[in-house]
Amino acid sequence: MVVFDRVVSCEHPHWHFLVSCYLEAFPADERRPLPHLEALLQRSDFWCNVLQKADEPVGLFLSWQLPGFRYIEHFAIAHAFRGQIIGKTALNKYLRMNNLPVVLEVEPPVCEINSRRIRFYEREDFVLCEQPFIQPPYASGQNSVELRLMEWGGDLLKQNFEQVKNELYRTVYDCDNI
Numbered sequence: 001m002v003v004f005d006r007v008v009s010c011e012h013p014h015w016h017f018l019v020s021c022y023l024e025a026f027p028a029d030e031r032r033p034l035p036h037l038e039a040l041l042q043r044s045d046f047w048c049n050v051l052q053k054a055d056e057p058v059g060l061f062l063s064w065q066l067p068g069f070r071y072i073e074h075f076a077i078a079h080a081f082r083g084q085i086i087g088k089t090a091l092n093k094y095l096r097m098n099n100l101p102v103v104l105e106v107e108p109p110v111c112e113i114n115s116r117r118i119r120f121y122e123r124e125d126f127v128l129c130e131q132p133f134i135q136p137p138y139a140s141g142q143n144s145v146e147l148r149l150m151e152w153g154g155d156l157l158k159q160n161f162e163q164v165k166n167e168l169y170r171t172v173y174d175c176d177n178i
Helices: 015-025 034-040 086-095 112-123 156-172
Strands: 002-006 046-053 056-066 069-077 102-106 133-135 145-152
Touching: 002 056, 002 086, 015 046, 015 056, 015 069, 034 046, 046 086, 056 086, 056 156, 069 086, 069 156, 086 112, 102 112, 102 156, 112 145, 145 156
Parallel strands: 069 102
Antiparallel strands: 002 046, 046 056, 056 069, 102 145, 133 145
């Protein structure tokens, strides 16, 4: 069984594991500087979780509760634990938490690894939105990144792409537009 263990301070016993997994799994332009991540930990709308299996940390799951939908900002299984259906189990547990649509970002399907990641989410009933989405820089000195949004549980992106994008820019990226 996979357990979501919420982290509300960098004093959490698995904080260093979470940071190591975060740095390993995401390129610099696709992650927050660590002081920015630490500053979010006590926000009620932001959930920073260490994923655990049998009391051992195996991954991370960072998400937001936004008006009308949930947003998965970062989700990764540590390299040593991949291929054990932990990611599928954790994602399905998260999807069952309530009946709101869920949105996440993926890199465009321009290479096999990106296409495999998209197929992973599609197998869990996520739908790829073809509209381009630019992830704003998390901090000064970082670059924006071209991504795509995927959605589970509704037609939110088909009907309200601009509103979703604007909410992500405002709340998650702390900017009005790019």
